[in-house]
Amino acid sequence: MSLRIAVVKGDGIGPEVIPEAQKILEHFLTDADFFEVELGLAKWEKTGSACSPDDIRELKGADAIIFGAVTTPPDPDYRSVLLQIRHELDLYANLRPIRSLRPNPDGSFVDMMIVRENTEGLYSGIEEIGTERSTTLRVVTKAGSRRIAEKACSLVLERDRNHQLVIGYKGNVLKSDLLFRDTCSEVASSFGIQTKAVFIDALCLDVLQHPNNYDVIVTTNMFGDILSDVCGYLTGGLGMLPSANIGDTHAFFEPVHGSAPDIAGKGIANPVAAVRSAAMMLEYFGMKQQACLVEESIADLINSGVCTPDLGGCESTSSFGSRLIAVVCKKEERKI
Numbered sequence: 001m002s003l004r005i006a007v008v009k010g011d012g013i014g015p016e017v018i019p020e021a022q023k024i025l026e027h028f029l030t031d032a033d034f035f036e037v038e039l040g041l042a043k044w045e046k047t048g049s050a051c052s053p054d055d056i057r058e059l060k061g062a063d064a065i066i067f068g069a070v071t072t073p074p075d076p077d078y079r080s081v082l083l084q085i086r087h088e089l090d091l092y093a094n095l096r097p098i099r100s101l102r103p104n105p106d107g108s109f110v111d112m113m114i115v116r117e118n119t120e121g122l123y124s125g126i127e128e129i130g131t132e133r134s135t136t137l138r139v140v141t142k143a144g145s146r147r148i149a150e151k152a153c154s155l156v157l158e159r160d161r162n163h164q165l166v167i168g169y170k171g172n173v174l175k176s177d178l179l180f181r182d183t184c185s186e187v188a189s190s191f192g193i194q195t196k197a198v199f200i201d202a203l204c205l206d207v208l209q210h211p212n213n214y215d216v217i218v219t220t221n222m223f224g225d226i227l228s229d230v231c232g233y234l235t236g237g238l239g240m241l242p243s244a245n246i247g248d249t250h251a252f253f254e255p256v257h258g259s260a261p262d263i264a265g266k267g268i269a270n271p272v273a274a275v276r277s278a279a280m281m282l283e284y285f286g287m288k289q290q291a292c293l294v295e296e297s298i299a300d301l302i303n304s305g306v307c308t309p310d311l312g313g314c315e316s317t318s319s320f321g322s323r324l325i326a327v328v329c330k331k332e333e334r335k336i
């Protein structure tokens with residue numbers, strides 16, 4: 001049976017970057033069925049719901065989902081579409097590779113993986129909002145910490161760099177993080193992996209100063225959100241960072257950036273993060289070689305100055321996408 005891929009463009013720059021990612025997917029997944037699911041701000045304005053139970057059902061029926069971005073309206077009762085999907089599809093592992101495509105001044109390349117717990121922590125959704133006092137419950141469970149630690153450990157083994165697992169936490173203040181740290185350490189020792197627990201604030205600085213000391217970092221939900229944006233600094237900005245939200249039965253791929261309403265509609269958004277998210281989908285389907293080919297093609301273009309304005313180039317979103325497909329095809333011909 002052919003693969004069913006849900007395409008959610010969303011709003012903001014989502015409808016600009018996702019078609020470029022879809023082109024790559026259509027190129028490699030020639031038999032797949034692509035179907036669009038409309039979610040986001042426009043739908044919320046029309047229907048009062050940005051993502052309905054029917055939408056969730058459709059997403060659950062897909063073998064994988066590619067997602068652009070959705071703008072959060074300033075309504076206190078609005079429930080984030082992303083958080084809703086992550087919870088409903090139990091996408092507990094948010095994998096955020098931080099890989100530079102351009103060499104650093106010393107010739108090295110940054111290559112690390114942030115493994116962000118994606119269903120609990122400060123994003124539990126359990127809140128009491130008042131006018132004098134508002135609270136958000138930060139949830140850390142043994143089971144939730146264990147499954148994310150297992151994911152992180154299997155990535156340490158897969159990446160095979162003989163590195164320890166770094167645990168980003170804040171246990172000096174948040175006692176809930178001691179459960180996270182200790183569970184991660186327990187899991188890692190059962191995998192034969194060494195760990196180092198680092199306070200998240202210090203970690204944010206150290207990854208920037210010594211990125212090559214890091215391989216896999218596992219952390220709780222909001223810390224992972226912040227750390228991945230921080231690491232955008234190492235790779236040319238948020239236009240470059242992809243992510244995969246993985247559960248036991250569903251998989252959802254999205255650029256780390258948001259809807260960027262300030263540049264939406266101008267045709268200048270960098271599609272690389274979305275395209276690399278599509279490459280992560282290929283890898284998820286076991287097409288590692290094809291995923292690498294996409295990464296290499298992006299690197300070739302960027303290193304020859306073909307890029308969007310955020311990276312100092314003058315390509316539009318779609319012209320970059322078209323040039324990318326051309327490079328991918330050329331590389332494929334050479335490999336045949």
Ligand code: IPM
Nearest residue numbers: 080082083225255256257258
């Ligand atoms: C991200 C985003 C989301 C998050 C928001 C939009 C809910 O910042 O994917 O990093 O915090 O997870």
Ligand code: MG
Nearest residue numbers: 225226229256
């Ligand atoms: Mg974020």
